[in-house]
Amino acid sequence: MDGTAPASPGAGFGPDLAEVFGPSQQHGGPELVQLLTPEGERVEHAEFRFDPGPGVAEDEAIRGLYRDMVLVRRIDTESTALQRHGELGIWAQLLGQEAAQVGAGRALRPQDFVFPTYREHGVAWCRGLDPLKLLGLFRGVDHGDWDPKDVNFGLYTIVIGAQTLHATGYAMGMQRDGVVGTGDPDRDAAVIAHFGDGASSQGDVNESFIFAASYNAPVVFFCQNNQWAISEPIERQTRIPLYQRALGFGFPGVRVDGNDVLATYAVTQAALQRAREGQGPTFVEAYTYRMGAHTTTDDPTRYRLSDDVESWKLRDPIARVEAYLKRNGLAEQSFFDAVATEADELGVRLREGCKALPDPQPLDVFDRVYAEMTPELEAQKAEYAAYLSSFEGAH
Structure with missing residues (x-):
């Protein structure tokens, strides 16, 4: 609340930074936080656990996350098809990143605020934004036809990395409005800024890190490291894992399996709570993979190997939750059929709704x-x- 920095980079994120993250987290070893394996098996982590909150059964929450990811993927595939049929000018795909977005989106409280890029369709879904609002933007009939204050979800940001500065400034405003560190769970709020690995090379992002650390701003920097900044591979952008950059700015970073919706939820939940309590920023690197194209104008076969894509398909975020639910008898076939039917209905609504969007004068x-x-x-x-x-x- 007073704008001062924490005593140490790890203060407030568990007992001690070295203890919480361990040597592997700090020196590039097997550092992924994972709670659900690609085979759909639950694993324990010393610091993070999946906690959907009071009054919510864990099995019910996981079924809800599965439903979210299936519907978000349908939004993506339908929008891609609409662009191919000339109904959208362009579309930014998120195929393979559903767990990173849904996990982070469902970890939010109503009073938290989101600053997205142009690919956070899953987060938008979790905030209750009608996906037709997104299609209007990509169809070119409006500039983003939603009021950010209605859903605490900002307008899509096309300028790479600019939203991290917006998020940091908004978080500093929250401090001055007295909604950070009060101890009231219905009042204390935080900000989350989404960006990709390519944006992490932008000056705006690094400047936002400096201001957030200096003012102890209640902001979570959520980087979806999908391995490719359009055609630029991550190994040509950084010599160290991205999350380790946070320590140089004076706040903690953690790398999470971005294809594991339970782990992404748990890590984001902890980082947001740390921010709400007034303990400052956190960098979350969701290690994932963009299985589709950067946008519908991109041809990824020109710069990456098909073997890599096939390898990442084995880590599909939706398939692992489905395997977990089936293996443990936590969902009947009727549940999966109902979700599939809902996805089909959503697809019809998107196709018809997109074509019915009025052209602007x-x-x-x-x-x-x-x-x-x-x-x-x-x-x-x-x-x-x-x-x-x-x-x-x-x-």
């Missing part, structure tokens, strides 16, 4: 640029209106 581009129309903008609007009217009656 040309002069709409001048509206809502500022809270009040400026004289310069008014003049531009009038000039363009006159230009459009010159075509009236033309053949």
Whole structure:
């Protein structure tokens, strides 16, 4: 609350940074936090555990996470198909990253605020944002037709890494509004900033680390390391695991299996709580893989091996939860059939809803640029209106 930094980089994140993360976490060994293996087997971790919260049965929560991931994947595949059919201008795929996004999204409390990139479709889903709102943006009929304060989910950020600065500033504002470290779970809030491994090379991201550490801001930096910054592999961007960079700025970092929704949930939950309590920022590296293309304008076969993709398919985030539920008798076939049916219905709604989105009027581009129309903008609007009217009656 007072803007001072913690006594040590690990303060408040368990008993001690070296003890919590261990030598492997600090020196690049087998450092992944994992609670569910690719084969669907539960494993224990010394520091993190899956805790869905009071009043929620664990099995029910895991079934809910499975449903989330299936529906989020359907949003992705339907949107990709819509782009291929000319209904969207472009689409940023998230195939393979469902666990990272759903785990982080479900770890949030209502009062927390999210600053996304342009790929956080799963987080948007978890915040209750209608996916048709996302399609309007990628169809080019609006600039993001949702009010961030309605869902505590910011507008998509196209400028790479810029949202980390926005998130840090917003988190500093939370400190000054007195909603950090009060001890009231319904009041204390935190911010999470999503970005990719490519964005971690941007100056804005590193500047946000400096400000967040200096002011002990209640922000979680959530990096989805999907191995590729478009066509640039991660090994050409960094000599050390990304999460280790946090120590150089004075706050803890942790690497989590980004294809494990239980581990992602647990790690993000702990990092957000640490921020809400006033113990400052945390860097979470969700180690995952982009099984699809960077966007629908990208051809990943030109720069990566198909063997790598096939290898990562064996770590599919949805398949491992399905295997866990079936192996332990925690879900009947009727449950999986119901989720599949719901996904089909969602697909139909997205296809029909996307095509029904109204086209904007040309002069709409001048509206809502500022809270009040400026004289310069008014003049531009009038000039363009006159230009459009010159075509009236033309053949």
